[in-house]
Amino acid sequence: MTDTRIQIVSTIISAKWICPVRPQNTVLEDHSIIIDENRIIDVIETKKVASLYQTNQHFQLHHHIVTPGLINAHTHAAMNLFRGFADDQPLDTWLNDSIWPLEKKWVTPDFVHDGTLIACAEMLKSGITTFNEMYFYPEAASRAIKQSGMRANIGLFVMDYSSNYANDGEDYLMKGLEARDGWRDENLITSSLAPHAPYSVSDKTLNQVVTYANQLNLTIHMHVHETEYEINSSLKEYQLRPIERLNRLGILSPQFMAVHAVYLNDEDLNTLSKESASVIHCPTSNLKLGSGIAHIEALQKNHINVCIGTDGSASNNKQDVLHDMQLASLLAKGVTKNPAILDAKTSLEMVTINGAKALGLEDCIGSIEKGKLADLTVFNMDHISTLPMYDPMSHLVYAATREEVSHVWVNGLLQYEEGHLTSIDVQTCKDISLRWQLKLKQNV
Secondary structure, eight states, X not given: OOOTTSEEOSEEEEEEEEOOSSSTTOOEEEEEEEEETXXXXXXXXXXXXXXXXXXXXEEEEEEEEEEEXXXXXXXXXXXXXXXXXXXXXXXXXXXXXXXXXXXXXXOOHHHHHHHHHHHXXXXXXXXXXXXXXXXXXXXXXXXXXXXXXXXXXXXXXXXSSOOSSOSSHHHHHHHHHHHHTTTTTOTTEEEEEEEOOGGGSOHHHHHHHHHHHHHHTOEEEEEESOSHHHHHHHHHHHSSOHXXXXXXXXXXXXXXXXXXXXXXXXXXXXXXXXXXXXXEEOHHHHHHTTOOOOOHHHHHHTTOEEEEOOOOTTTSSSOOHXXXXXXXXXXXXXXXXXXXXXOHHHHHHHTTHHHHHHTTOTTTSSSOOTTSBOOEEEEEOOSGGXXXXXXXXXXXXXXXXXXXXXXXXXXXXXXXETTEESSSOHHHHHHHHHXXXXXHHHHO
């Protein structure tokens, strides 16, 4: 007979270590996460579980670390189908001579759906539970995201150049807002407005973006200050640095996400700080395109929220935010000659709670706390490369890879376990990828 004092719950995860992120710099040993439906209802010592809770889904993870689900704060998921197509080029050449012509020829709703589905599979296997998306045909992306079971913020892509998808700024906005109606009732999908960059969007279109963002309470997600060329071009055309121009147009706010932000002067930093904007650091993409290295120490000194993005697979080549987190930490130490900067605690925050804050989801995800949604990533540390274990948080940042990811929960549902995805068939993704590879190789 069941003790009436014992609560029946959906899932119990008992782990050797839990890094909840909040409270800060905490590691819980031999604790359990209690999940009922899609929410965390308790985090307690494992020895107390049997007297309080019962479940048919009890995961005993004796050599594992549990973290909040990792958040990839910037990507172009469908560009997985362009992986390795335009390597070793600077940004302007990469965009104008390679990527934009490829997109003009190949990007369709089918391309976006297929590329996004493959990216979702890769991200889940890499421990990513939430991603911040920006690309053409958002409705097609949303279908793949729904199938994957992931959480995503879909950017409604906007620019003033014509493409297969839309003709001008107003056309992009109308099509994006229409697509948004198709997922507004989805629990796992939110929306932002995603003007491409200051150099590809006019003041007229940006004014429309601000109007819709304010009316619909949407975040804004935009590439900013990625290269010196971008800044010099803005000074020539507008007599303003891009961030100052955006600020005068009312774009900057706590709902603004500045992607890259590699070249910032003191005035730029002060403006971003004053407006409480977030910066999305994409170290691999910036290095690969030769764009430079964002000054993370300066961002931190100005109390600017910094999170991590992979960017698309055409400029990074993999959707592995754990790798970008590790690279960010090492780059910051090398650039500043200060080994204490971006320590393990801060680095883990950048791929969890900081990303949640940028997306306006800090109350829902980003840490392991009572009442939050059960988005969780588990790392199996029983490997020769992660032993001995003295400091779990250190190993997450400096030793672990995505190969150690063993389980991923999104919204309380197990979406990945020991090499197997729940909602996506990996062989189907491989077949889709091969079809596109053959098609592109024969026609480029």
